[in-house]
Amino acid sequence: MADVAKHAGVSKSTVSQYLNQRYDYMGEKTKKRIELAIKELDYRPNIIARGLKQKSTMTIGVIVANILHVFSTQVIRAIEDFCNESNYHIIVCNADDDPVKEKRYIEMLRAKQVDGIIAFPTGGNIELYKGLLKDKYPVVFMDRVLSEVQIPTVLLDNEKASLLAVDHLVKNGYEKIGMITPPLSPYVTPRLERTNGYKKGLQKHNIPLNPNYLVNGEIPDIQAKMDQMLTQTDPPEALIALNDLVLFEILKYTKEQQIKIPEDLALIGIDEVSFASFYSPALTTIAQPAFEMGKKAAELLLERIKNKQTDTTSKIYRFEATLIKRESC
Known part of the structure; x- marks a missing residue:
């Protein structure tokens, strides 16, 4: 200089x-x-020297659970847009829902002196997050609630999302309604809440829960699980895909088995996908306001960074889902 x-x-x-x-x-x-x-x-x-002098690197870390989800990429884009306007940079890390990877990324981001972290927590590093809170380090959670840690969290009203799906199917004359989900981990909030919403939706319409209609499995096993579900004596006539990756597997299966949608099987996916409107038939989905949610998370984090804010209670910011009616049910 x-x-x-x-x-x-x-x-x-x-x-x-x-x-x-x-x-x-x-x-x-x-x-x-x-x-x-x-x-x-x-x-x-010299960005590093400037950061040491100003005690800020103008950088934040974003740790996503699985970057393959459409929701994750949209949230990242919204965070990046908002941070860019505030002259902040972001470092994106993909934890693959692995607590070991998540821990390594948290430690790496701290070593790089990023000013704060937005995380989709795995649930396997509660003590580490408690340590960050003790150090008054700015953290915001996205998509998942950890009740053991007092950290602000942004997520969908997941139960209502499933209720919307069930209501729409019942309105269209379906009562044999199934749901396919990934494994129900206690820390993956959307899976638990969407499953609960499905059950409450059936109860609301006085439809008995058929345990054979609620199937979960790892993504590579979804098609085999679906085959078991649809070849039983009394199969469901409509399906709800819990997220976009499940939806992809259902669509692959129906294509391979020449199952017609919605004539043979009605379908709703929770999570909007880019091809939903031009897939044949066009897919009815329950959309998350991903960009608004990502922006909110970024706003909360930058506010905590700038104001040295440390909450004693964890506030949860819920966003509303939207039913996008198309041709698949």
Whole structure:
């Protein structure tokens, strides 16, 4: 910076003001001289040194559970958009729902001195998150509630999402309604809440729960599980896919088995997918406001970073799902 100042014939503080875009009392000629000096000297600010001096790297970490989910990528995009407007950068980490990977990423992000973290927590690092809270380190959770840790959380009203799906199917004359889910982990909030919403929806319409209609399994096993479900004596006539990855497997199976939607099997997916409107038939979905949710998480985190905010209670911010009616049911 001293070399740039000397080359431009200005003070170091003037160069600093230029680099931080504080132009209020800076003439155009001065700006041009500094710009030219930076170009001629091929000067690049030392971000690490600046971060040490300002005690901020203007960077946050985002740890997603599974980056293959459409919801995850949309949330990341919303966070990046909001942070970019505030001159923050983001580092994205994919934990694969693995607590060991999640722990490594948290430690790496702390080592890189990022100013805060937005996480889709696995539930396997509760003590580590408690330690972050004790250190007054800014953290916001997305999509999953950890009741043991007092951290603000942004997520969908998942029960209502399933209720919307059941209500729509019943309204269209279906009563034999099944649901296919990934494994029901106690810390993966959406899976538990959407399953509960499905059960409550059936109860609301006085439809008995058939345990053979509620199937869960790892994604590679979904098609085999679905085959068992649909080849039983009294199969369901409509299905709810708990998330987008389950929906993909259902669509693969119905195509391979030449099952017609909705003539042979009605279908609703929870989570909007990019091809839903032009798939044949167009797919009815329950959409999450992913961009609004990502923006809210980023707002909460930057607010905590700037105001050194440490809540003693964890506030949960719920967002409403939307039924998008199309042709699959």
